[in-house]
Amino acid sequence: xxxxxxxxxxxxxxxxxxxxxxxxxxxxxxxxxxxxxxxxxxxxxxxxxxxxxxxxxxxxxxxxxxxxxxxxxxxxxxxxxxxxxxxxxxxxxxxxxxxxxxxxxxxxxxxxxxxxxxxxxxxxxxxxxxxxxxxxxxxxxxxxxxxxxxxxxxxxxxxxxxxxxxxxxxxxxxxxxxxxxxxxxxxxxxxxxxxxxxxxxxxxxxxxxxxxxxxxxxxxxxxxxxxxxxxxxxxxxxxxxxxxxxxxxxxxxxxxxxxxxxxxxxxxxxxxxxxxxxxxxxxxxxxxxxxxxxxxxxx
Amino acid sequence: xxxxxxxxxxxxxxxxxxxxxxxxxxxxxxxxxxxxxxxxxxxxxxxxxxxxxxxxxxxxxxxxxxxxxxxxxxxxxxxxxxxxxxxxxxxxxxxxxxxxxxxxxxxxxxxxxxxxxxxxxxxxxxxxxxxxxxxxxxxxxxxxxxxxxxxxxxxxxxxx
Numbered sequence: 001x002x003x004x005x006x007x008x009x010x011x012x013x014x015x016x017x018x019x020x021x022x023x024x025x026x027x028x029x030x031x032x033x034x035x036x037x038x039x040x041x042x043x044x045x046x047x048x049x050x051x052x053x054x055x056x057x058x059x060x061x062x063x064x065x066x067x068x069x070x071x072x073x074x075x076x077x078x079x080x081x082x083x084x085x086x087x088x089x090x091x092x093x094x095x096x097x098x099x100x101x102x103x104x105x106x107x108x109x110x111x112x113x114x115x116x117x118x119x120x121x122x123x124x125x126x127x128x129x130x131x132x133x134x135x136x137x138x139x140x141x142x143x144x145x146x147x148x149x150x151x152x153x154x155x156x157x158x159x160x161x162x163x164x165x166x167x168x169x170x171x172x173x174x175x176x177x178x179x180x181x182x183x184x185x186x187x188x189x190x191x192x193x194x195x196x197x198x199x200x201x202x203x204x205x206x207x208x209x210x211x212x213x214x215x216x217x218x219x220x221x222x223x224x225x226x227x228x229x230x231x232x233x234x235x236x237x238x239x240x241x242x243x244x245x246x247x248x249x250x251x252x253x254x255x256x257x258x259x260x261x262x263x264x265x266x267x268x269x270x271x272x273x274x275x276x277x278x279x280x281x282x283x284x285x286x287x288x289x290x291x292x293x294x295x296x297x298x299x
Numbered sequence: 300x301x302x303x304x305x306x307x308x309x310x311x312x313x314x315x316x317x318x319x320x321x322x323x324x325x326x327x328x329x330x331x332x333x334x335x336x337x338x339x340x341x342x343x344x345x346x347x348x349x350x351x352x353x354x355x356x357x358x359x360x361x362x363x364x365x366x367x368x369x370x371x372x373x374x375x376x377x378x379x380x381x382x383x384x385x386x387x388x389x390x391x392x393x394x395x396x397x398x399x400x401x402x403x404x405x406x407x408x409x410x411x412x413x414x415x416x417x418x419x420x421x422x423x424x425x426x427x428x429x430x431x432x433x434x435x436x437x438x439x440x441x442x443x444x445x446x447x448x449x450x451x452x453x454x455x456x457x458x459x
Contacts, residue, residue: 229420295434298419
């Protein structure tokens, strides 16, 4: 029923440590949130043509043998979720703690790597680290937020033993899984990928995340380059349209210097993008027009 | 338009007419000419090339800066592109102002900034048949001569 595609691949080994005593780890992507600040379902926000739910699911599935999507009962027929193996909330209450408890209740013999659906920057590096540094003897293994220093419950591994503790915590009116982690014996680790847990809750944050992720994708793009003076002579042309993966003028100059043997070093040049002076680290966009400016000599 | 390029000889009479103003008591011009030697070498001709889309913007910014620093009435800079012979005019700067002092100051400011900032390049042709891009070829081996280290050329030393 699950689709653990080739999770036998390299990362999979981290999921189930050598210790025979450690329960296996399954994945749980939380997609039952209300997304009230976003005013749109965060699970269906698109990044590079894929919904965040799809991205999160695929990422976790690279590491774990079984992955499920946590939903409220009212969402069980939602088309964006229907294609995934679901764990429908089975305990009363509200919030992510309900999804976590429902998964622990569904499979009492496994630990759950729980993942929120609003972490577009989550990386393989972060998941690898979480799995590698997992402590099965703790109630949970979680990252420490780089923003407030508090444990992050929604990118964490919840061990089977936490099921009873969570039930007791909720019975005592506890609702916040973060406070739970602070009070119970959780292992807290510092993320090496410091922005992996940056979450996206508002339309503004979504827009910023899109821009940031876009600029990192190294798909080839077309740029227009014009050459002047000495560089025109050395390139043997005055302009060209170029397909490149260079994402900044600095990268582009390295590429072209190697191709044409330009004698000027980058430190001697300035650069213009779209007919205005620009920084060497500016992110280039498809269709940009770039001019390298050798030392000038007007007058 | 306070900065422009000319493909042919600069029409100084037309340029001057643009700056006439009944409130101006002084008018200062600077002309840069093609000189027959530079850095100890005999020069026979020059070629100017410009990245005009950016050069016009930067040139106009320079003139606007001059107008902000000095109380001028009008200012204009025209730069040649193409091949120039000895004694040809490479650049013309004109400033009209209420008094001569600010006209001199603004004119000096504009030519100095244009030489350092505007994307214009100059190729020198030498008596012995060689040629070279000023500030680019020798400096490929000596990066200290990067932007801003323009050599005086074609007219008075640029000692501002």
